[in-house]
Amino acid sequence: MKRCVAILLIVLYFSLPLFSYITQISSSIHNDSFTMGIAENYDDLRSYGFNFSIETSSHLNANIALSGITLRNNQHPTMGSRVDEIYVSVDKRFPFFYSQNYTNILSLFTLQGGLFLVGNLGFEGIQNRWHDMIGVAEVHLPYCMEGSVSLYPQIGLNYLFSIFEKVPFFSFTQIFAEIEGNLTYAPEYKSSMAVGLNIGQISSLESSLQLGVGFIATESLQSFPLLQKTANSEEGLYIDVIGRMGVLRMKYRTYPHLRRSFGGIGITLYSDEKHKDSYYLGNDLILSFGGQVFKNFKTTMIARYSITPSFGIYLSNSFGSRALEYVEYTRQNSSKWHLGVDYQFTTLANDLLLPFVSIGGGFRRIILSKDTGIENSRELLLDNSSFLFNTEVGMRLFHDGRFKIGSIAYGLEVSGGVSITSNEDIKEEIVFYHMVAMDDIQPYVRLAIFSAGSL
Numbered sequence: 001m002k003r004c005v006a007i008l009l010i011v012l013y014f015s016l017p018l019f020s021y022i023t024q025i026s027s028s029i030h031n032d033s034f035t036m037g038i039a040e041n042y043d044d045l046r047s048y049g050f051n052f053s054i055e056t057s058s059h060l061n062a063n064i065a066l067s068g069i070t071l072r073n074n075q076h077p078t079m080g081s082r083v084d085e086i087y088v089s090v091d092k093r094f095p096f097f098y099s100q101n102y103t104n105i106l107s108l109f110t111l112q113g114g115l116f117l118v119g120n121l122g123f124e125g126i127q128n129r130w131h132d133m134i135g136v137a138e139v140h141l142p143y144c145m146e147g148s149v150s151l152y153p154q155i156g157l158n159y160l161f162s163i164f165e166k167v168p169f170f171s172f173t174q175i176f177a178e179i180e181g182n183l184t185y186a187p188e189y190k191s192s193m194a195v196g197l198n199i200g201q202i203s204s205l206e207s208s209l210q211l212g213v214g215f216i217a218t219e220s221l222q223s224f225p226l227l228q229k230t231a232n233s234e235e236g237l238y239i240d241v242i243g244r245m246g247v248l249r250m251k252y253r254t255y256p257h258l259r260r261s262f263g264g265i266g267i268t269l270y271s272d273e274k275h276k277d278s279y280y281l282g283n284d285l286i287l288s289f290g291g292q293v294f295k296n297f298k299t300t301m302i303a304r305y306s307i308t309p310s311f312g313i314y315l316s317n318s319f320g321s322r323a324l325e326y327v328e329y330t331r332q333n334s335s336k337w338h339l340g341v342d343y344q345f346t347t348l349a350n351d352l353l354l355p356f357v358s359i360g361g362g363f364r365r366i367i368l369s370k371d372t373g374i375e376n377s378r379e380l381l382l383d384n385s386s387f388l389f390n391t392e393v394g395m396r397l398f399h400d401g402r403f404k405i406g407s408i409a410y411g412l413e414v415s416g417g418v419s420i421t422s423n424e425d426i427k428e429e430i431v432f433y434h435m436v437a438m439d440d441i442q443p444y445v446r447l448a449i450f451s452a453g454s455l
Contacts, residue, residue, distance in 0.1 A: 020058035021272070027052045028249060028266025033321055034299070036241075037335020039254045039261035040367050041321040042378065044072050045230045046262060048127065059093035068123040070141055071226040072329065072371070081144040081226045084121035089114030089154070102166035104174075112156035116189055119149035137326050144224045154186035164202070173203045173455050180214070190231055192218045198240070203285070204407050206271075207453050212240035233260055245287040245451040246408030247271075250301070259367075259380075265289065271406075282306075283399065283452035288413050290448025292318055296437035298334070300446060304342050312342045314358060316390070322436050330370040330381075332435050336419060338362030338390045354399040356415075357392070364388045364421045368433060381433070384426050392417030396450065413448040 030049040033041045049067040065087040073080040091112040098105040120143040128138040162178035182194045196214025216238060220231035234255070241252040241263075252263030286304040291297055298320040306312045319335040340360020348355050368382035394415020401409040419442045423430060430438050 020056040020060065022054060022270065023057050023272045024055040024268060025053070025270040026249065026266055026268045028251065028264055030251075030262055030264030032260070032262050034252065034263035034265075035261050035319055035321070035333060035335070036252060036254075036263070036317055037319040037333070037337065037365055038256075040259045040333050040369055040378065041331060042260060043323075043329070043331070044070055045226075045233050045260075049262075049264075051266065059095065060090065061093065062088075062090050064088050066123070068127055069226060069230055070139060071229060072139075072141070073225075080141045081224070082124060082139075082141040083118060083144050083224075083226055084123040086117040086121060087114055087154075088117070089156075091156075091158075104164040106160070106162040106164070106178075108158075108160040108162070110156075110158040110160075112154075112158065112184070114154045114156070116152040116154060116186055117149060118152065118189070119143065119145050120147040121149065136323065144226050152186045152189035154184055154189070156182070156184040158182045167201070170203075170455050173201055175199070175201050180212075186221075188221050190218065190220050190222070190227070192216060192235075196238075196240070200242075203453065203455050206244065206246050206406050206408050207285070208242075208244050210240070210242040212242070214238055214240070233258060243287070245285075245453065246405060246410065248287070248289060248449075248451050250289075259378075282309075282454055283401075283409065284455040286312075286396075286450050286452040288448040288450035290413065290446060292417075292444040292446050294444040295442070296320060296322065296334070298336070298444075300448065302448070310344050310346050312344070313340070314342045314360065315339050316360065316362075324434055324436070328370040330368070330433060332433070333365075333367040333369075334437065335365045336362065336388055336390070337365075338388055340390070344396075349399070351400055351402075352397060354396045356394060356396060358417075359391045361390070362388050364419070366426070366435075368429065368435070382426065382429050384429075386421050386423070386425075389420045390417060392446070394446070399452075401452075408451050408453045411450050411452070413446065413450050415446045416443070417446060418443045 028051045032047050035041050046067055046069050051065050053063040055061045067085040069085060070082040071080055089112055091110050094109040096107040131138050160178055160180045162176050164174045164176045167173045167175055178198045180196045185191045194214055194216035196212050198210050198212035200210035202208040216235050218231045218235040220228045236255055236257055239254050243250045247268040249266040254261035284306050288302045290300055292300050298318040300318040302314055302316045304312050304314040316338050321331055321333045324330045324332055338360040339362055340358055342356055342358040345355040363385045366384045369378045369380050372379045392415050394413060396411055396413050398411035403410045423438055423440055
């Protein structure tokens with residue numbers, strides 16, 4: 001029976017273009033190191049993943065999700081385990097629209113059918129090759145399920161009710177609020193039930209930001225500790241941040257009570273003309289994604305809103321982590337949040353580059369934790385926040401919209417900056433745990449790609 005379901009799903013997946021035409025193709029990578037500084041990088045349980053999805057004009061869509069799941073058993077190190085997971089699914093959406101004046105209502109039912117492939121799928125080699133590249137210790141754990149591969153079909157139902165309202169004084173922007181419910185059931189593998197509330201804004205088919213909060217109950221129907229603990233780590237109160245700006249996508253979920261998170265970035269590989277808007281009036285909103293390179297790499301995301309052609313305000317988030325030792329897996333998680341002003345020297349700009357300077361303030365957060373003697377638990381050693389001053393000088397390349405897809409323009413940011421903070425109250429911890437990149441004054445170079453559009 002399971003083989004028949006697998007064959008049916010594979011046939012459906014690759015025959016989608018026969019039923020309609022493809023409207024969008026996207027992919028993304030995810031990791032528990034994508035913390036945004038809100039959670040800790042556990043580097044365990046559901047640790048990394050990859051997604052590939054296809055959407056069609058008939059609302060018949062397909063998705064493949066790959067995950068690597070590990071369990072460092074710090075109580076009995078020889079009893080750790082790992083498993084690989086691939087989920088192949090096809091869903092059918094049934095949308096119902098209602099519109100009156102500037103208010104739009106969407107009621108959306110989604111039926112889903114899928115198949116989990118669980119076992120030894122060769123992800124261990126991929127993970128360890130990546131660890132070698134970035135200078136992280138390899139993870140060697142035996143596969144549970146005796147290294148075999150098992151198939152588990154899943155069915156699911158999702159309902160979404162959304163209300164969209166036009167925002168006054170903005171040319172294109174709408175705000176929305178929605179409620180969502182989701183049920184999934186995979187016999188002999190796992191089940192889940194979730195309800196959530198989302199709010200956000202959408203400026204075009206290619207630009208949106210969504211914040212959500214909800215509750216999910218997840219149950220593993222397997223006896224393996226690895227799968228049971230993974231289910232326990234993905235239930236309870238959650239907070240979502242989902243954004244899109246052109247071809248760039250971001251998705252993040254954190255479980256505050258567990259100090260866990262899982263997120264990542266993606267790109268739209270293909271989008272038909274009906275999913276693009278043609279207008280482009282300027283860079284009202286700039287979103288940049290890149291990294292700070294100097295001593296200790298940090299992933300950096302910045303949102304800038306233009307008040308005038310020269311003057312804008314920005315919000316910046318940078319985060320990174322470093323394993324300090326691998327006996328108890330002591331890990332240092334560092335993050336920066338700051339808000340400030342950004343000034344573009346438009347009188348000095350040319351077709352290629354636009355100089356800018358930014359000044360802001362916020363806080364730096366350090367989370368330090370290690371494994372305990374209790375299976376799969378972490379001890380919080382330090383959670384310290386301190387005031388941060390940040391300034392940056394740089395240039396935006398290709399700011400004039402020459403590289404534009406639909407209504408979104410793309411370019412590069414190159415800048416140098418300095419962060420100033422104080423370590424006065426954690427001097428002893430810095431020395432004792434051999435913490436890294438903890439100077440009061442930290443210069444950096446930032447490289448990023450940005451996407452920009454109109455509001």
